[in-house]
Amino acid sequence: MKNNIIIVGLGKTGFCVLDYFINQDVNIQVFDSKTDYDSDKIVKLSSNRNVIFNLGKNPTGDEEADMVVMSPGISLDLEFVKKFISRNIEVTGEIELSYRYGKGRFVGITGTNGKTTTTTLVGDIFKAYKSDTKVVGNIGYPALEQAVVSDADTFLITELSSFQLESIKTFRPCISAILNITEDHLNRHKTMSEYMKAKFRIFENQSSDEFLVLNYDDELLRLSQSEIKPKIIYFSRREILKEGIFVENEQIVACIGNTKEYIMDVKDILLLGQHNLENVLAAVSIAVLAGIDKSIIKQEVMNFRGVEHRLELVRTYNDVNYINDSKATNPDSSIKALEAMNTPVILIAGGMDKQSDYSSFIDSCIPKVKHLILLGETKDVIEKTAISKGLGNITKVEDMKQAVDVAFLKAKEGDTVLLSPACASWDMYESFEHRGKDFKNCVLSL
Template sequence: MKTLTQFPYNNVLVIGLAKSGEAAATLLHNSGVRVRVNDRKPLEENPQAQKLQAMGIEVITGSHPITALDDMEYVVKNPGIPYDNELIQVAIDRGLPVVTEVELAYMLMQDHLIGITGSNGKTTTTTLVYEMLKASGKSTHIAGNIGNVASHVAQTTEQEDVMVLELSSFQLIGTETFKPHIAVFLNLYEAHLDYHKTMDHYSYSKARLFANQTEDDYLVYNKDQSVVQQLVTTAKSILVPFSQKEKLNNGVWKDGQYLYFKSEPIIELQRIMLEGKHNLENIMAAVAAALLSGATVEGIRHVLTTFAGVKHRMQFVKEVHGRRFFNDSKATNLLATQNALQSFTQPTILLAGGLERGNALDDLAPFLRNVKAMILFGETAPKFKQLAIQNGIDTYELVDNVKQAAERAYHLSEEGDVILLSPACASWDQYRTFEERGDMFMDAVHTLK
């Protein structure tokens, strides 16, 4: 396992555990750095803190006292902790660097990094690139927001290995020197304003992906979205666009029959297994990143003709008596649910709701034309009820959870219907993760008679 050999700080505070905090603290400790860990969860309820304490790491739990910063030179924070947290604010006021653990991952592995961000499509694109490189015979690792902690995975890499990172704005805002050789910027839509407060800050956070790139690096970006085009004008790297609307001499594009990279036909569109206009954007971005990283056209074609999607993202679960169930629990914003609804022409029962973030739902209205009923749950259920009423959807029910939602949707459905879990909201009002929410839904579907 690799360690940090030229780390310039001797005393580091890790704030917030979960998987990323535990990985960062362990890496720093194994690298000979004095580490202090601070986590809000009490020690007796905190097995991760207990484990770190048993390793000889100083642990402070139960609150975030300002004294945790005493004698500290550097702060690694869990991405989920907002910057208006008092301890983070004091650290910044004292001039301490405040980073997320992906900064440590970069210190371990500065070559052959692919970083992927966007408001939607990150997981699908990251997985596609990973599979394309693997199918091309390259030693490849996948990490980041996709579930594998980057700084842990980076410790296991060899010199020529490639690491594909899914990166959220929460992770990127906490970077200083981080620089992927290939950056992929998929799209930018209003999201996470409860954390970032303004679109300007959210945009700035996403643009950290390529802020440190040089003329030796590549930036794959969505040429069809003006806000992305505007942001990438500041990049020093080589721009590689993708577009569904125009022919490109320097990127990925399509005509009515083929997908191309520059002038080279890559694959016939009808051979691509993954459906949906939004997924074609993800595919275009993945093709560019994979080719720039040394993937073969044969490897790319193999993946595109066999890859049907990732778990919890438009995942086909099961057909029960002519009803097709889809798990799109990873749809945590309106755009993702819009994309999901556009994928079907059949009568659809939509299962939606979750964490209240103050967002209006009006932008969903044009996409409800095939929705015959809505089953609603979570904090936003009353808002979705009003959306149903305003759009002439007479059949709607409020339930306690996605298990009940699946059961009620089946009861209300007819042969030929699609039953779609696409919540358009984060899961944290009822579930620890969107994965937990999706798993409950799938378990319920598999028990239907």
């Protein structure tokens, strides 16, 4: 165990790392640029002899340390991080620690979109197969917290963001999956190449007897087996594959090795949209590779109704459907949501600026959206793109209540009011969940 630990960032993962190390024979310094934390909790923890809190500031990089544990929300490109690395001090994250200090078999799931839906569905399937299964990671439950109380046979179904994967060293899932790759987080990663490099770290430590699940329909994920150690298994909703999980005659089929097996009919999936068919195919692929019986897979997929904040029907009022898709934090995710709509849409969009290009997003709006309501940092940027492409009927608002009120006035019988922001939430909200709950509260109070 290291003697001097620095923890940077006091979100869920930061407190989890602190809880783990506070009972170890180590010295801990905690840094966070914010100061608005539960004072009673901080005072109580500060009374511990081995913890020093430094709120309202980041480290300088000159502090004495054997390990620096970074929150995934903090860039590794900051000067103090570079200084620690130049001094040969290990800089890592909570996901790496969960693998290093915990037990269990990790199943890692990443991608630009669909991670939470797929991870939740995989978790449901695995729990039906083996009750000692935990769903952790970017989905909101720190992996370290569960890994250290798991045994060797526990499955840890782990949603992984590019931010979390940036800081791994030895983390090694027995099955990994990349669902798709589209432009996102360029304010952090700067280029698509760097973003992809972070995502591809999910399989860098896997061996030849382990599996990597990839989306064959995403050309960026047609990787060469000769350059990758784990066995690649593709899934596809468009192509019949020689080996993999695919759709044939409106049925999901698994063809692994010399065995071809029917899993279920596509019509039995409750989730809306072709993107959710891809999420189901990914989940089925992971479950098949884990050796789970097809009857369990079929039953759990048929029972799955999705996750909160992802194409979630909040209410039907005056024959207008109000749908919460706050989880759509990038343009591609909102494009997929619009593709799933089969009625005229009043769309609420906008949020934190991640330097995304909204051209394709507006292209997808043109045939579907009868009125566009914009809020947040990006409202002017999106409006400019929309006007340049001839999309009129735009209203800019200051908050969610105003957005829902405008949508209520614009919506006619048979329309859909859709919150699908195409942007992150952090300009106005703590999280996309907070944003989605605000939308739901506004809708339910109509």
